[in-house]
Amino acid sequence: MLSIAEKLAKERTRTQGFGNNQNAVKFLRQDFEVHRRQCLESGTLFNDNMFPAEPESLGFKELGRYSAKTQGVEWKRPTELCSNPQFIVGGASRTDICQGELGDCWLLAAIASLTLQEEILARVLPSGQSFQEDYAGIFHFQFWQYGEWVDVVIDDRLPTRNGKLLFVHSAEGSEFWSALLEKAYAKVNGCYEALSGGSTIEGFEDFTGGIAEMYELQKAPPTLFKIIQKALKSGSLLGCSIDITSAYDSEAITSEKLVKGHAYSMTGAEEIIYKGQTERLVRIRNPWGQVEWTGAWSDNSGEWDYISPDEKLKLDNKAEDGEFWMSYRDFVSHYSRLEICNLTPDTLSSDEVHKWSLSQFEGQWRVGSTAGGCRNNAATFCSNPQFIIKLLEVDDDPHDNEAGCTFLVGLMQKNCRNEKRLGRDMNTIGFAIYKVLLQYKGRSNIRLGPDVLLRQPAVGRSDTFINLRELCTRFTLPPGEYVIIPSTFEPHKVGNFLIRVFSEKQAEASPMEHDIEANVHEPEVNENGIDPRFRQLFVQISGSDSEVSVFELVKILNKIMAQRSDVKTDGFSLESCRHVVSLLDKDGTGKLGLVEFAILWEKISKYLDIFKRFDSDRSGTMSSHEIRGALEEAGFHVNSSLIQLIVSRFADECFAIDFDNFVGCLIRLEMLFKMFNTIDHNESGTVELNINQWLSLAI
Numbered sequence: 001m002l003s004i005a006e007k008l009a010k011e012r013t014r015t016q017g018f019g020n021n022q023n024a025v026k027f028l029r030q031d032f033e034v035h036r037r038q039c040l041e042s043g044t045l046f047n048d049n050m051f052p053a054e055p056e057s058l059g060f061k062e063l064g065r066y067s068a069k070t071q072g073v074e075w076k077r078p079t080e081l082c083s084n085p086q087f088i089v090g091g092a093s094r095t096d097i098c099q100g101e102l103g104d105c106w107l108l109a110a111i112a113s114l115t116l117q118e119e120i121l122a123r124v125l126p127s128g129q130s131f132q133e134d135y136a137g138i139f140h141f142q143f144w145q146y147g148e149w150v151d152v153v154i155d156d157r158l159p160t161r162n163g164k165l166l167f168v169h170s171a172e173g174s175e176f177w178s179a180l181l182e183k184a185y186a187k188v189n190g191c192y193e194a195l196s197g198g199s200t201i202e203g204f205e206d207f208t209g210g211i212a213e214m215y216e217l218q219k220a221p222p223t224l225f226k227i228i229q230k231a232l233k234s235g236s237l238l239g240c241s242i243d244i245t246s247a248y249d250s251e252a253i254t255s256e257k258l259v260k261g262h263a264y265s266m267t268g269a270e271e272i273i274y275k276g277q278t279e280r281l282v283r284i285r286n287p288w289g290q291v292e293w294t295g296a297w298s299d300n301s302g303e304w305d306y307i308s309p310d311e312k313l314k315l316d317n318k319a320e321d322g323e324f325w326m327s328y329r330d331f332v333s334h335y336s337r338l339e340i341c342n343l344t345p346d347t348l349s350s351d352e353v354h355k356w357s358l359s360q361f362e363g364q365w366r367v368g369s370t371a372g373g374c375r376n377n378a379a380t381f382c383s384n385p386q387f388i389i390k391l392l393e394v395d396d397d398p399h400d401n402e403a404g405c406t407f408l409v410g411l412m413q414k415n416c417r418n419e420k421r422l423g424r425d426m427n428t429i430g431f432a433i434y435k436v437l438l439q440y441k442g443r444s445n446i447r448l449g450p451d452v453l454l455r456q457p458a459v460g461r462s463d464t465f466i467n468l469r470e471l472c473t474r475f476t477l478p479p480g481e482y483v484i485i486p487s488t489f490e491p492h493k494v495g496n497f498l499i500r501v502f503s504e505k506q507a508e509a510s511p512m513e514h515d516i517e518a519n520v521h522e523p524e525v526n527e528n529g530i531d532p533r534f535r536q537l538f539v540q541i542s543g544s545d546s547e548v549s550v551f552e553l554v555k556i557l558n559k560i561m562a563q564r565s566d567v568k569t570d571g572f573s574l575e576s577c578r579h580v581v582s583l584l585d586k587d588g589t590g591k592l593g594l595v596e597f598a599i600l601w602e603k604i605s606k607y608l609d610i611f612k613r614f615d616s617d618r619s620g621t622m623s624s625h626e627i628r629g630a631l632e633e634a635g636f637h638v639n640s641s642l643i644q645l646i647v648s649r650f651a652d653e654c655f656a657i658d659f660d661n662f663v664g665c666l667i668r669l670e671m672l673f674k675m676f677n678t679i680d681h682n683e684s685g686t687v688e689l690n691i692n693q694w695l696s697l698a699i
Contacts, residue, residue, distance in 0.1 A: 059193025110203025373491030
């Protein structure tokens, strides 16, 4: 129940504007301004007890407490490492980032690309931080995390060995913004070791909130160079890498000084005139700050002698700074993969850059309710979360001359790095896209079933199902309405996810969910019309007071169900029978009279009929994936989050629902709907309660 309350509170804060970059969520509820003020007033330096200067903040295995790699590590503040530490010297630049003893080159490549856009960098590095003015040993950074921006507070104690920073550092020894940024990112992900190994895409997205595409260069589209130029002009972040063929290849250096299995950032793409012909060049940055390409167009190659001084100056070719030029042909030939992070509409203020339209939604896969697996699992596939997208306008400048609506779909599973230390593997995820049939167009308050999703082929799908944090695919489809089904490959896998849709033109997207409502048939029972045999039976079971108490009801129902072999039951509980009496007791006696008992009997008869129809395998129980249809048949329309709660409350360990729990669920739902409607006098869909009223209803 508390987890539900926390989720509702989070949803409410988001509707009030919390979670955007201008109003970031305070990570672990730490307030930078409050902590800094307290430290300044007390004359102390901040010590972060949420990410202490202890071995557990370094790692859990290779950087664990007893690892050889952590021996001799001391945590020191920049004021202990140099006489005049600076947060940033002359503005942040890509040469400020040099890799240390942590395998997070992917992160450093993303940071290097970040420095090319001051407006983007300012979102991550809040202003007003220095080692001179109001210094209190505390800094803060902002990162995008699964749909919202978080403000992360750290102290400035950094891991060192022999007086030198252990991990990322600046080539300028007195500058510390990149080392502090790495520490804040390690805090968000649980420890430094959690940052080891990854894709530049991840860093790109967490620094911008953007969505990233990946191109395999062996299959590079003919327009890729133009895509690169357009992306750079739009402020997008780009990274590239060379695949390894074995563990021995990791960070192996080729004869032309390219590093395999290493994350580079791409920082430029230009067309020049070389020996009378057009030459396409790309600029690459090694986050090590050294080890550069030695082939054509490298810093000291002869090709530079054949271009004009103006072009040479424009290309800004320097020596031994980790950055180098190479021809686009060589780039495609030597590198394996290119990653492009497209930015959200609010990232850059300039009206000159292309801005995508964005929709994003959180979702959950839960065993027994919404974890249906891929389409191979026909019995459960349709229970997966569903999202509708309405493509309204074709692109102004169609890509590859293909008229249609271009959009990107990104599916991201949450908290992957934090769960590394717990030994949990990522799910294998993917998605499929189906066209919405004419009879369902214009509606998002429904869910599509097997008659739609299993009787037509998908019009689009993710490239593959894969165990990555995120997969993203670009599509171009005709205008129309489509439903996106995100899923794990196998059914019954638990996970939280974020799904995002970036579209070239304006598009509408929303979850496909039933409106929450109840249309329950109320049996009309007249005392004079009750069958005499039923009346006689009631007299026998009700006793001298002619009313059935909760305790008597338990015995009666269980005795009746014990005689049936077509449905399974563990017996009606006292709690379920209390709900029955609460729902049907019209005169407030706490017992059921003849008419009330007759109404109950009709309800149970109807529920039994529904139960048997939805018990498709005649097992005597109902699969939890069938509960949504059974509820609708009984008159209840609920959304996926309520289905998850119902399954957790009424299903057994095998996610089967027996008859007594089915009846208990329906009675409980009917009672809750009636309570709400009774209080909601003006039918506004909301109610307001004081603490006494809330407790009176909840108990």
